[in-house]
Amino acid sequence: MARALEFWFEFASTYSYPAAMRIQDACAQAAVPLIWRPILLGPIFAAQGISGSPFTLYPAKGANMWRDMERLCADAGLAFRKPGDFPRGSLLAARIAAHHADAPWIGDFVRAVYLANFAEDHDIGQPAVLIDILTGLALDPEPVLEAAQNPDTKAHLRQLTEQAQTKGLFGAPSFTIGDELFWGHDRLDQAVRWAALA
């Protein structure tokens, strides 16, 4: 009997992109229930004394990350264009995902936001970009954006980010099965196997 896999992701996070693109299929194939857990990395990095991103704090690591993303996406058959701005503002998109984590369209929404950021170089911090995405999913954007700005939604996203830290999470993407924490796109398959065997 498979256990649920919690997928912790940040829309500004580069390696969350390839993970987000294939996690729903990977879990479905292994009959593993998938729980979408949008978070903000800002507070998680800040708690470790990192302001901004480790990839801007450590330039050599950052330079290699962009080249690695190119190679990795090419191998995976994923479109990739280095965003004109990094990291991009992800707050509004994360609030939408937090409020609608159980919606039937959540997977499509998450993938569309990542494609906008990392394949199309659109500014996902702009409401207009998210309105386009929601419209493209045949949704009425107005109530979705309204619900995203609800105080309860804001508190919920903060709680998810705190819950992630309680589990020992320090970066994204991460995957948890109970208290077992897997970090990084490179551990996606191992995490899914772990959930399937649990």
Added chain:
Amino acid sequence: MARALEFWFEFASTYSYPAAMRIQDACAQAAVPLIWRPILLGPIFAAQGISGSPFTLYPAKGANMWRDMERLCADAGLAFRKPGDFPRGSLLAARIAAHHADAPWIGDFVRAVYLANFAEDHDIGQPAVLIDILTGLALDPEPVLEAAQNPDTKAHLRQLTEQAQTKGLFGAPSFTIGDELFWGHDRLDQAVRWAALA
């Protein structure tokens, strides 16, 4: 026609261990010439403003690394015991490897040092441990240790570490094929494929 793969490793580095254990076989199977490049991470981290190891600087990341190593080694069929001290002094072992990088026994020596550190919890900073390893390889330890302390050998190891930084290296293990830099045990297979196709 395959191009040579340079393998940059640090004997104190956790993820260099699984990479070191299988890189010679992986390169041989792909007919990729392998060049052993021992380095010291201390100066490379220091140049990035990190004193000690990122895994001690960022405790949540460090905690997950040990659990990840357990899972990763279990999956790979590698013995693993968390070293009683981390990071261990690797200077003498690195000097031996730098001076003898082309010796027919270099692969066996490198693997024996990693097993001592990460499977047997021996202090590889102690000459006695290295003497045991060399003796186990049917070598006379005395001239090997003497050559390791030669000023030319010390300078050679420093040059290798500087050369690594020139190539943009910021951590270990790393693999380069010409100027193409791959970082981390998770990129070993991709790097070998890259060398084989070049």
